[in-house]
Amino acid sequence: MKFYQLSREQRLDALKASGDLDTQSYELMLKNQPIPAEIAANMVENQITQYALPEGVVQDVLINGTCYQIPLVTEEPSVIAAANNSAKLVRQWGGFQVTAKRGGLIGQIVFDHVSDIETKAQLLKTKADEIQAIAASAYPSILKRGGGLRQQKVTIVGQDFLKLELLVDTKAAMGANMVNSICEAVAQAASQWLQQPPLLAILSNHALEDLTTVTLKLPVTALTRGHLSGQTVAQRIVAATEFAQLDINRAVTHNKGIMNGAIGVVQGYGNDTRAISAGIHSYAAQSGQYQPLSQWRLVDTDLIGQLTLPLPIGAVGGSIGIVPLAKANQQLGQATDPLIMQAQIATIGLASNLAALRALVTEGIQKGHMHLQYKALAIQAGATGSEIDWLQNALSQQPIVNLAIARQLLVEKSKTEKSATHDHRN
Incomplete structure (x- = not known):
């Protein structure tokens, strides 16, 4: 079975068996222990509960010759799948190259x-x-x-x-x-x-002294999608980026796709997502016109992507030392050094951008995105166990999809099963 097909417990078992998690971090993640009540009560005022988001892992991300398992926290279904797909593709062609500085x-x-x-x-x-x-x-x-x-x-x-x-x-x-x-x-x-x-x-959160630059290079043949040649896909990615340089409405959404991955990693490492977001967007606007953060260009038969982000990240201090999962994620990602964190954040940002652009200029953004949204809708409609996958697939066949239709399909399935059971007994 593939990693995404495993249960949560099986995924954690696999990460422990591969040596990416030690026993202490494994047990912490297995129990899904929330922040201890005493700590949570002292972190914020008027603390009444704890708000949880799902955490996944982007596997085997090759950065400067080293493979990392990178934690990513997000509520959006397609982000982790997209980042994994890009990471796998880029790994086959030498991985991501990163330079990071930390000036202050x-x-x-x-x-x-x-x-x-x-x-x-x-x-x-x-x-x-x-x-x-x-x-x-x-x-x-x-x-x-x-x-x-x-x-x-x-x-x-x-x-x-x-x-x-x-x-x-x-x-x-x-x-x-x-x-x-x-x-x-x-x-x-x-x-x-x-x-x-x-x-x-x-x-100031305008952190020009802590810039991190990540680069990837893919042969255009690796980008073939359906009836579109890799050369065509690469040209369309470049054109989409050029348009974002001229149109602020597109530039903002272009950068949102980068932030899907980058901020998810920032959150996984227990850092201040508001500070990082403010610094990144100020960097995008430093010329006086808001610009796309990544650049894509064709050089001979290769597509080259590059992303630079200001990332004043911390590996110690603040809430990092008192939030158990932040420390466990450092161990999972081999990221006790902030320079490694910076490299991982920028890399997942570029991987997410590649996935979004490739989908956008080929079959459209909704095909893969909505298939995963259907699962969330199935759960919202009341599906459990094997019903979730069944309803997810059933929704993908519908011309119109909403919560009412999801519930209707679930009711019809239940009626059909009850009728079949009744006929069998008779």
């Missing part, structure tokens, strides 16, 4: 309505050594790990705003709390130097 997170200290702004900008520049010392004392533990304040930049924004920007190397942490603590400590001192309170002191 930006913090901003801003003063508004600053009088004699040029003089005060120069004053802040003369305070560089003092700012360095304040940053070190505000978060001394990061110095022990080899991180800390790396750069300072003073800028006049408009006519009235004075900005001090700090670049902080957060090491393995995402570093939001760290950067905010450093910014507030420096802002307190700077307010004395400038003789006015700061307008704000906080990190």
Whole structure:
């Protein structure tokens, strides 16, 4: 049986047998243990319950010569299947190539309505050594790990705003709390130097220092779909991307397909999906016009895809260390290093984009997507056990599909079975 045909328990058994899960992580996932009540109660205010989403795995994703089992959390049925299909295809042709850097997170200290702004900008520049010392004392533990304040930049924004920007190397942490603590400590001192309170002191989620780039190369012959040649499919993928560069309505949906995979992995690793999403979309709009995040081009007989994302990911800190499944997923994905997480997130983003574009320019997005949606509709209609697969297939044969029709088919099936049973007894 194929991996997706196994039961949840059998899939976990297979991952344990292959060495991708140790006994502790296996037992945790097998029991599907929620966040312990005491921890959950202290993570958020007014905590009343825990909200669960399904987690699946994208198998054998070949990145820089190493195969990874990558956790992905999502409520959308087709995302994991699509990512697996792309990962399998790309693996046959050398896998994904990734480069990732981790330069640090930006913090901003801003003063508004600053009088004699040029003089005060120069004053802040003369305070560089003092700012360095304040940053070190505000978060001394990061110095022990080899991180800390790396750069300072003073800028006049408009006519009235004075900005001090700090670049902080957060090491393995995402570093939001760290950067905010450093910014507030420096802002307190700077307010004395400038003789006015700061307008704000906080990190920026525009993370241009933490860029990750993933590339894939496929021969066009690998893209053949039905009656369409691989060359035609490749040309259509390139054309669809060119259109997205010109049309914002398409660019947003193009990028949504990337985020289907990328954000699912971010969530699996217990990171801040809102921060990552904001940073990625700001990167897409940095030219002043919102653009598709990936680029696809034909070079001779190869289709080449490339995706760059800003990914200030954390492997430690925040809720990561207290949410059991976040740590178990690190073990499953061999991703205790944030650079590996960055590589995996960007890779699944590009894999999802490939799957979406290939479907979109050939048979259309709904064929595969709706087949999996039918299963969710079958469950919603009340199907259980073997009825789910039966109703899923029955719905795929209907010209119109909705919940009422799903329920009607289920009732008719029940009546037919009861009638057959009655006839047999007679």
